[in-house]
C-alpha cells in the first residue's frame with residue numbers, strides 16, 4: 353500500500369482542531385495536594401511575618417488617653433459600625449475552620465487569622481470607650497444586641513469562600529485606609545472634615561496593614577485554585593462578585609445609618625467597591641475584563657482532551673491565565689526561600705508543578 357503524505361493544509365487543519373493540551377495533566381488528587389502543601393507552607397511563612405512585623409496589642413500599643421472625645425456624630429457612627437462588624441470574629445473564625453477542617457494549612461491559618469480579627473474587635477471597642485460618645489452601659493447593651501445575631505457563611509463551599517474573603521479583606525482594608533485618611537484631616541465631606549486625630553490615624557493604619565496581609569494570603573490561595581482549577585474557579589468568582597455584600601451589616605441595630613455614613617463620607621460605597629475593591633482584586637486575579645469573562649464562562653467551561661475526557665480549558669475571554677501562572681511561580685519562589693531559611697527545603701521542599709494548562 354503506497355504511503356501518501358497528507359497535504360500540508362490537512363495537517364494544519366488537524367493541528368488547529370487539536371485541543372491545546374499537553375500530555376500529563378494532573379489528577380484532581382494531585383492538584384488538591386499541591387494546593388494543600390502550598391497553603392501549609394504559606395501559612396508558616398505568614399505566621400513568621402505576622403509575629404515579626406504586626407505584633408501589636410489593642411490595649412498597649414496606642415495612646416488611648418490622647419484619643420479625641422469630640423468627634424462628629426457621623427464619625428462616631430462609623431466607629432460604632434466597624435466595631436459591630438469586627439465583633440463577629442468568633443463566628444467568622446469558627447465557621448471558616450469548620451468548613452476548612454480537612455485542610456491542615458488552611459484550618460490552622462483560620463485560627464491565626466481569627467486571633468488577628470479578634471484584636472480588631474478589641475481595638476474598635478477601646479476606641480468606642482475612649483471616644484466617650486457612648487456610655488459603657490450603652491456599649492454593654494449594644495454588645496448584647498450584637499451577640500443575639502449570628503453571622504453565617506455566605507457560601508458553603510471553600511471555592512466561593514476563597515473569593516469572598518479576597519474581596520471582603522480588600523473592602524475592609526480600603527475602609528480602614530479611608531478612615532485613616534479622614535483622621536489625617538483629608539476628608540472634606542460635611543460631618544467628616546474636622547476629624548483630624550493622630551491616635552485614630554494610628555489605629556486605622558494598624559488595622560489596615562493587618563487587612564492587607566489577610567488580603568494577600570487569601571489572594572495567593574485564590575490564585576492557586578485559579579491555576580489548577582481555572583474553569584470551576586472562574587465560575588465561582590463570577591458568582592461571588594455578583595452577590596458580594598459587606599459582612600454583618602444586616603446584623604447591626606442600625607445598619608442603614610452606618611451604610612449611609614460610609615457612603616456620604618466616601619469611605620465605602622458602590623463607587624469605592626467598583627473602583628478600589630473589585631477592580632484591584634480582579635487585576636490581581638488575572639481578570640482583565642469582567643464582562644467578557646462572564647460571557648466566556650457561559651460559552652466554554654470544559655472541552656474534550658485527545659482521549660475524549662472532559663478537561664478544564666485555560667482559555668477564557670477576559671482572563672489572563674499566564675498572569676496567574678507567573679504569580680503562582682513567584683509564590684513558590686517565596687516559599688522556597690522561606691523553607692531554605694528554616695532548613696525545611698532539605699526535607700519537604702515546595703516545588704512548583706505546572707498545571708499543564710498553560711498555552712506557553
Ligand SMILES: [Fe+2]
Pocket residue numbers: 438468469472524563
Ligand atoms: Fe478585621
Ligand SMILES: [Fe+2]
Pocket residue numbers: 469521524562563566
Ligand atoms: Fe481581615
